[in-house]
Amino acid sequence: MTRNAAATDRAELAALDAKDPLGHARERFRLPPGVIYLDGNSLGPLPVATAGLVADAVERQWGEGLIRSWNDAGWIDLPQRIGAGIAPLLGTTPDCVIACDSVSVNLFKLAGAALAAQPGRRVIIAEADDFPTDSYILSGLARIAGAELRLVARDAITAALGPDVALLVLAHAHYATGAVHDMAATNAAAHGAGVLTLWDLSHSTGALALALDADGADYAVGCGYKYLNGGPGAPAFAWIARRHHDRLQAPLQGWMGHAKPFDFTQDYAPATGVARLAIGTPPILAMTALAAGVATFDGIDLGLAEAKSAALVHRFAILASGVAARFPALTVDPAASGRHGAQLVLRHPQGRRVMAALIARGIIGDFRPSDRLRFGFPALYTRFTDLWDAAEALTQVLAGDEWQDARFDALGVVS
Template identity: 55%
Template sequence: MLEEARARDAADPLAEYRDRFALPQGVIYLDGNSLGALPKATASRLSEVVTGEWGEGLIRSWNSAEWIGLPQRVGGKIAPLIGAAPHEVIAADSTSVNLFKLIAAALAMRPGRKVVLSEPGNFPTDLYMVEGLARQGLAECRLAPREALVGNLDESVALLLLTHVHYRTGALHDIAALTAAAHRAGALVLWDLSHTAGALPVDLAAAGADFAVGCGYKYLNGGPGAPAFAYVAERHHAALEQPLTGWMGHAQPFAFADAYVPGEGMTRLLCGTPPVLGLAALEVGVDLIAEIGVARLYAKSRELSDFFLRCLADRGPIVELVSPPDPAARGSQLSFRHPHAYAVSQALIARGVIGDFREPDVLRLGFAPAYLRFADMETAARHLAEVLDKGEWRRPKFAERAAVT
C-alpha cells in the first residue's frame, strides 16, 4: 500500500498546497475538522495588521485599512464556498451566537408557531440555544430521529434546525430534500455548516435554504476561536429581526442615536465591534481554500478516506466504522467505534497521529485534503493497527480523560 500511496502523492494535483501550511515535523494531523492547520501566510498577515495597521495607522485604520468592512468582505468571500451571493453572508461573532440570532429571527417570522424541530445527538450548542429560548417562553424544542424528521413537520413547527454533516458520525443530511419538506409544512430551515464549509460542495441557493451558520476555524483554517459566519437568503432580509441589537447592526452606528434602527441587509445581523485580528486571520484561510477549490478538495477527501479504509482492511477488522460506508453519504471524516476510544486516541497522539475522541466511544479522524497525503493515510492506518494489536491503549497514562474540543 505504501508504494501506491507514494505514486498517488506524486500524481496529486493538490500536493503543492501542503507547503502553504505550517505543519509540525513527525505529525500526521487528522483533526482539521476540529481546528484547521495554520496557513503560513497568516502569521505575516497578522504581523502586518498589528504592526502596520494597528501600530502605525491606529484608529485611522478603521477607514484607511477598511477594518469596518471586514465582516462583509470576509462573508462575501465565504459566500461562493456555500452557494450563496456575497450580500447574503456576513462573518461575525461565534456559531453559537449566530444560531441564537437566527433561531430567534425565524421564530419571529412564524408567529403562532413555537416548535424548533431537530434530531437527538445534534451538536450540543445548536440544541442549547433552542433550550435558552424555550426558557424564555419563546420556543419549544422537539427532537425526532432523522428518519422521522419529515413526519414531524406539522403546522406547529416554525423552524427545522439541522447540522449538514453530523459532527460525531459524519453522516450527511439531504439539504435540498429536507428544506423542501419543511417549506411544504410552512416552516423555515436553518443549516449548521460547521463541518461543511470549505470541505464539501453545497449550494444553499439551489436548495432554497433560508438560513445557515458555520464556524471559521475548521476547514476554513481561520485559527482557534475564529469568527463564524451567517447566511440569510435575500428574500428574508427585509423581515429579519435579530434579538441582539448591538450598535454595529444599527443603520447609522456612528450617529449614536438612542433608538435602534436596523441596518440594511446582512448588516443588521452584526452586534458588537468586529474582531479585526480574527477576521484578518480568517480571510487568509478563506482565500487559500477558495484558491484550491472546494470541488477539488472534496474529490481528494473522498479518495483519502477510501484509501485509509483500504489500508485498514488490509490489516483485518480492527475497529467498527460508524460513518456511512458510502463516501457520498458522509462528510470529510471517518468515525470508528471502540469501547476504549479515548485511550486509543491518546495512544495515537503519542505516536504523532492526531485525531480526536467523541463521547462515549467514538474515534474521529478528519481528512483535510489541502495538507494531507496518501502516505499519511497508510502510516496512520499502520499506527492504529499497532496501537490495537499491542494493546497500547491499556497503559495507565492514556486512561485519564483530559479536556477535548
C-alpha cells in the same frame, strides 16, 4: 481517485499524491514535521500567511495606525469582506454572508429571527443527536420566546413537520458520524409544510461543495476554525437567503448592526441585509487570522476537494478494516452510502487511550465518547500516504501495550 478503488500498498498511495490536482495546496499550511494531522475537522492547521498578516495588523495597523486603521486599513469592513470570501464556498452571493460572533450566537440570532417571521408557529424541530450546543441554544431561546423545542430522530424529521412548526434546525454534516442530509430535499419538504430551515454548516463549509441558493435554504451558520483554518476560536459566519433580508428581525440588536452606527442615536434602525446581524465591535486580530484561513481556498474547486476527501475516507476505511481484522476489538463505522463528511470514525472500547497513544506517536485525531476515534481528511493538505502511515501506527499501538498507559490530556475537546 474513485470512491470504490481499493488501496493496496503505500506505493500506490504515493502515486495518487504525485498526481493529486490539489497537492499544491498543502504548501499553504505550516504543518509540523513528524506529525500526521487528521484533526482538521476540529481545528484547522496554521496557514503560512497567517502569522505575517496578524503581525502586520498588530505592528503596523494597530501599532502605527492606531484608531485611524478602522478606516485606513479597512477594519470596519472586515466582517463583510470575509463574508464575501466565504460566499463561493457556500454557493451564494457575497452580500448574503457576514463573519461575526460564534456559531452559538449566530444560531440564536437566526433562530430568533425565524420565530419572529413565523407568527402563530411556536415549535422548533432539531435532530436528537446533533452537536449538543445547538440544542442548548435552541432550548434557551424557546424558553425566552415562549416556544417549544422538539428533538426528533433522524428518520422522523419529515413526519414531524406539522402546522405548528416554525423552524427546522439541522447540522448538514453530523459532527460524529459524518452523515450528510440531502439539503435540497429537506428544504423542499420543510417549505411544503410552511417551515423555515436553518443549517449548521460547521462540518460542511470547506469540506463539501455547497449550493445554499440552489438548494433553497433559508438561513445558515458555520464555523471559522475547522475547515476554514481561521485559528482557535475564530469568528463564525451567518448566511441569510436574500428573500429574507428585508423582513429579518434579529433578536440581538447591537450598534454595529445599526443603519448608521456612528450617529449614536437611541432608537435602533437596522442596517440592510446581513449587516444587521452584526452586534458589537469586531475582533480585528481574530478576523485577520480568519481572512488568512479563508484565503487558503483561493482557486480551489470545492467539488474536487469533496471528491478527494471522499476518496481519502474510503481508502482509510479499507486500511482500517484490515487493522480491525487483526484486532477484533476495533471496528470501523461504515461511511453512509452516498454523500459523507470528510471524516471517519473507528470504535474501540479503550478508544480514548488508543487515540492518546496515537497522538504520542504524532498521528493526531480526536476522541468522542463513548468509544469513537474520529479522523478528519481535509482535502487541502491531507496526503494519501498519510492514510497508510496512520494505519501502520494504529497497528503498532494495538499490537503493543503503550495505549494502556496513555495519558488523556493530549486529546482535543472542540467539536
